[in-house]
Amino acid sequence: MLEAMQSAFVGLLSFQHFAYMLLGIVVGLGVGILPGLGGIAGMSLLMPFIYGMDQVSALAMLVGMVAVIPTGDTFTSVLMGIPGSSASQATVLDGFPLAKKGQAARALSAAFSASLLGGVFGALLLTGFVVVAKPLILSFTTAELFMFALLGLSVVGVLAGESIMRGVVACGLGLMVGAIGAAPATGESRFDLGIDYLVDGVPLVIIGLGLFAIPEIADLIRRSRPIAADSGLGAGWLQGVRDTFKNWFLVLRCSALGTFIGAIPGLGGGVVDWIAYGHAAQTSKDSSNFGKGEIKGVIAPESANNALQGGALMPTLLFGIPGSGSMAVFLGGMVLLGLQPGPSMVTTDLELTYTIAWTLAFSSIVGAAICFFLAVPIARLTFVPFNLIAPFMIMIICFAAFQARRDLTDLLVLFAVGIVGIFLRRFGWPRPAFLIGFVLSSQAENYLYQALQFYGWEFVQRPGVLIIGALTIASTLMALRSRVSEEGAVTKEARGEETDRPVHGGATKAERRPQIVFAVLLLATFLYGVMSSAPLSFLGSVFPFYTSALMVAFTGYMVMMLVVAKPGHSAHFDQELAAKAKGTDDGTTVWPSVGWFVFLFGMTSVLGFIISIAIFITTFLMVRTQLGVARSLLYTGLCIAFMSTLGHYLTLDFPAGLLQHYVEMPWPLK
Secondary structure, eight states: OHHHHHHHHHHHTSHHHHHHHHHHHHHHHHHHHSTTOHHHHHHHHHGGGGTTOOHHHHHHHHHHHHHHHHHHTHHHHHHTSOOSSGGGHHHHHHHHHHHHTTOHHHHHHHHHHHHHHHHHHHHHHHHHHHHHHHHHHHTOOHHHHHHHHHHHHHHHHHHTOSSHHHHHHHHHHHHHHHTOEEOTTTOOEESOTTOGGGGGOOOHHHHHIIIIIHHHHHHHHHHOOOOOSOOOOOSOHHHHHHHHHHTHHHHHHHHHHHHHHHTSTTTTHHHHHHHHHHHHHHHSSOOTTTTSSOTHHHHHHHHHHHHHHHHHHHHHHHHSOOSSHHHHHHHHHHHHTTOOOSGGGGTTTHHHHHHHHHHHHHHHHHHHHHHHHTHHHHHHHTTSOHHHHHHHHHHHHHHHHHTTTSSTHHHHHHHHHHHHHHHHHHTTOOHHHHHHHHHHHHHHHHHHHHHHHHHGGGGGGSHHHHHHHHHHHHHHHHHHHTOOOTTOOOOHHHHTOSSOOOOOOOSSHHHHHHHHHHHHHHHHHHHHHHHHHTTSOHHHHHHHHHHHHHHHHHHHHHHHHHHHSOTTSTTOOOHHHHHHHHTOOOSOOSHHHHHHHHHHHHHHHHHOHHHHHHHHHHHHHHHHSOOOHHHHHHHHHHHHHHHHHHHHHTTOOOOOOHHHHHSOOOTTTO
């Protein structure tokens, strides 16, 4: 063990490791600054680029990114009052009032220093946990690992929201989508609809970007949020640091809370900041200033949400259960790199485990330092109109999605998943639950059929299985008891949303019709799953058949409640109607924004990616931002130059259209 620690520390100091970690940090800060994206979309963006990389370098880049996203999203929370992600919502309550008082520098420096300490604390606990947990982990068989997967699924599904059925059904939908393709036990085709692309399943990067990036970008384009007029930060950089160290015991307590919450799969970033914020308010001698510019209201959530990453890595690395949505994508990245979470991470790959833990600590330090030194220019970026940033983001997302299989169908599937993501977002079905269900699907099925082959159904009598099963039942019952749903409210944390909105599901059946139609489509999907998997062999059908059958019952109940329940019940939610009820609806819909994606994908199928993206960016800027022709062309030229450079040095391809099949084009147009 000491030898593994020493080897990991030496590798941490190498130039290659530091360079890739720094690249991940830069990308993570960029993702954090842009509201609405968060760790899931950011991790999905990096997925295509880790193919062919060595394990240490790829992990350095991924960990570097995930470590600093909670630090980067502080900028929008403090300066604009817009949470950069679900883990920075509580920071807005006191960070934004401090900025309006001219104390933005103090709030930012306190947040950065608290983030640094929280990140290091979480990494240290992860290191210690590996030492303690090693003997326990080595005693697990596939039967116990299957039950751990069930524990993760039950916690994620139930804790996804006060509308319990929504969380469970979303998780079940992810399990079913994850089962698309060849059955791991028998090789039988499942749910592929006769489409060759689906024979190998749906790539993780497509699911991550489609569910999270496209709906958020489409919504931000639609709203065209006005940007704050004043980008000044004021004074107080040193005061913020002093505030953090003055409240060192609060930092320690909230870091411990964050690590503990992160280690519970499914709880994650949606609640950690609120728990830490509530703890700070409850333990403060004078809580009257909270919500008006109390520095403790910034320190507490920021230390907790950075410590969360170390906690979330514990079940991810050691049990194969993602502690959060971003950890689900990280888990997929490990599989792409040939790493198997579980016992191997404390035996043959113990050095990599320590490398991950210490990279997390080092990234927290470097990320906070970068934020301190570049706070002023980064702050100015947050005041750029989003429609100026959107074309670049869309270009990167499409390019990343294409690298999944380097097939034009990648973009079509991305668009299809994006449409599903838009409806899930609109009707309050929790997308993080879907994602974690998708990621755990293959693992749960693999462990199930291995347990059945080794032990038969007698595996359910093993002591470890019974203990974990009891924990699964207990966690479900605790979540049901703690549900605060007297009026059927659906929290924003449940849906992975970034802003507060009142629940409004429609007072009439006509208003509720879109929700009902979507739920019926989900029901039809699960019925198809039952009928399609029934003729397969036992090992090929046992997982998708029983999952789909169970989801038919749950979804049928949801459809019934949508039809017969009174307005205000937890079954009802429509974001469009909620915006009208709150008075924030501007009369527009998200579909014109979706039309821009259709425009780009349609052109790409004919003209190829580079030509299409050039036309798209220029047209978008001139129509949406009224930017002049010269500036639009300059912006487009810089984007094409960036994309060409990226493709050249990473030897990555661009989607080709019909034009490239008939006409020989020079690179990068071919």
